[in-house]
Amino acid sequence: MKLIHKVTRRLAMVVLPVLLLWATVFFFAMVSEVNDETDDSLDDYAEMIVRRVVAGDELPTPGDGSNNTYSIELLPPTEVYRDSKEFDDREVYLFWKKETEPARVLTRIFHDEDGIAYRLVVSTPTFERDDIIRAILIYIAIIYTVLLCTILAVTVVVFKYSMKPLYSLLRWLDGYRPGNGTDGFPNEETVYEFKKLTKAARETIERAENHLERQKQFIGNASHELQTPLAVLGNRIEWMMDNTSLTEEQFTELSKMRQSINRLVRLNRTLLLLSKIDNGHFLDRSNVDIVSIIENELEVYKEIFAEKELVCKVNVPQSFVVHMDEMLATTMVSNLIKNAFVHSPEGDTIEITISQGELSVSNSGDEALDATRLFDRFYTSGKTGSTGLGLALVKSIAGYYNWGVKYSFTGGKHRFAVTFEK
Amino acid sequence: MKLLIIEDDNSLREIMHRALTTEGYVVEVAPTYSDACDKIAGYSYDCILLDIMLPDGNGLKLLEQIKALDKNDRVIIISARDSLDDKIEGLDMGADDYLPKPFYMAELSARIKSVMRRGTGSVNKTMNAGNIALDLQSRCVTVEGNAVPLLKKEFDILLYFMQRPNHIIDKAVLAESVWGDHIDMVDNFQFVYAQIKNLRKKLADAGASQNIKAVYGFGYKFTETDL
Secondary structure, eight states, rough: HHHHHHHHHHHHHHHHHHHHHHHHHHHHHHHHHHHHHHHHHHHHHHHHHHHHHHOOOOOOOTSSSSOOOOEEEETTTTTOOOOOEEEEEEEEETTTTTTEOOOOOOOOEOOTTTTTTTEEEEEEEEEHHHHHHHHHHHHHHHHHHHHHHOOOOOOOOHHHTTTTHHHHHHHHTTTTTTSSSSTTTOOOOHHHHHHHHHHHHHHHHHHHHHHHHHHHHHHHHHHHHHHHHHHHHHHHHHHHHHHHOOOEEEEEEEEHHHHHHHHHHHHHHHHHHEEEEEOOOOOOOOOEEEEHHHHHHHHHHHHHGGOOOOOEEEEOSOOOOEEEHHHHHHHHHHHHHHHHHHSSSSTEEEEEEEEEEEEEEEOSSOOOOOOTTTTTTTTSSTTTTSSSHHHHHHHHHHHHHOOEEEEEETTTTHHHHHHEOO | EEEEEEOHHHHHHHHHHHHHTTTTTEEEOSSSSHHHHHHHHOOOSSSSEESSSSSSSEHHHHHHHHHHHOOOOOOEEESOOOOOHHHHHHTTTTSSEEEESOOOOHHHHHHHHHHHHHHTOOOOOOEETTTTEEEETTTEETTEEEEEOOOOOHHHHHHHHHSSTOEEEEEHHHHHHHHHHGGOOOOHHHHHHHHHHHHHHHHHTTSSSSEEEEETTTEEEEEOOOO
């Protein structure tokens, strides 16, 4: 979940009920204000009539423009009445409209100067008031929605603007690969928190880069330290073989030593290659035709493994071009094919297929291999001379280009597949 | 012919010195950068074997110096770093060859011969052993003037042997030199045997004075045919 979504959601969760509460309170306050106003005007109207009755003036005729109606009656003098005022809501028949309408009604009892009690009932229809309240409701709803949207929109904009340094840092980190250095690292910020974050990130990257640089140097130095004694050892053995008289037994021993040294040399070289790939040292890319590499490699392996009499079924298109380092392409294809040749029983069939952007090599086998460890460094099937690095190399190369490597075992066939994504 | 070995490792330097002296070269050695500077400035050599990782300086600087002095010395870089960048940089700076460590003396001596051949400006790119002549350019082999048709790998094998006459060559080492990394999991060298058998037959049929001889159970030697 993105931070902006989280912030917006949380803000909405707070603002929504608060605004709702505020809108409700506001609405009811408005309604009660409108009611008060209605009552006041009704009261004024009643007061006017009372004054006219008391003064003996002419009373207003009903339907004189206002929607107010009134009725007045003399109360029997047998009882004593106290002046009173009472508001209520009820249905009232409007004779000028000839129908009943909900109305606000004021019932007032008063006495004139002679002490005669009257009951005055004034009413005003509430449809006007209801109109106003409806209008208020609509406006509140509109304002409420607009306000909510505005708050959220402003938050998003302000957030995005303020968080710019964070996003530029994240973008930079996304594109970072070990060994790239700190080129294009976002500038130090003025905001305290971002300044700290950028500084911390920069320091971490610099430390990592430093580490990597030292590691590379270490690998270089270690290889130098290893290669020279290996050369010395190999050459001293060679010298003995060429220049001293040896028995066949001694000669055989020396020859075996030399083979072991050769194996060490290859191991050292492969480890160097692996660490180079892991450090992303292969930035050269060109269009490499995988099919022609397969053809070349097959020719060599067929020659080397001629006595195994293996059958190769090659099912590939005319060409299959991949944008990558040529040396790595050859190493990858060669290791896949070599693997199949080495582990195939005599007279077996090896299938090499390219389809739907996937190169697969399969050969027969008795049982499935441990797929979790198969691509690990130094995992071997016990075959002599195997460095246990061939498939690790394939995986490293594929991983370097973000391609998938799969192993499956179905119908007595091992199948190794590399999925190229262009 | 005078050679200079610039190499800091005592043991390796000693072996190189011994091997090349045996081959009949006049060999001088420089164990450090400063020694090498003095020697380069003071003397001329036919070929300089240059280790580019020296304790007191970078061998590539020495190469720069050699080229700046406008000397005609051939330079073969010997590096423990088997990196393409180093190789390209070295060759760009005017080195004649690049030999990654570890290497065998036979390989080194073959490279020196090859560089020297280029150095003398000789158009003759052929190698001779007895009555066998091998043309590197056209990849043709003749015995007493008669062409012997060889397959690609047979040619490579013969070339390897001719560069190392009288050395005992291990089957595995030969296979690795000719087939490269492809053979690193191979435990059966029948394919080498098959190739060598064909090659021997072709040479013998053509009446070559030298041929490949099996030594013990695992090696070969390129030597004069026993009559």
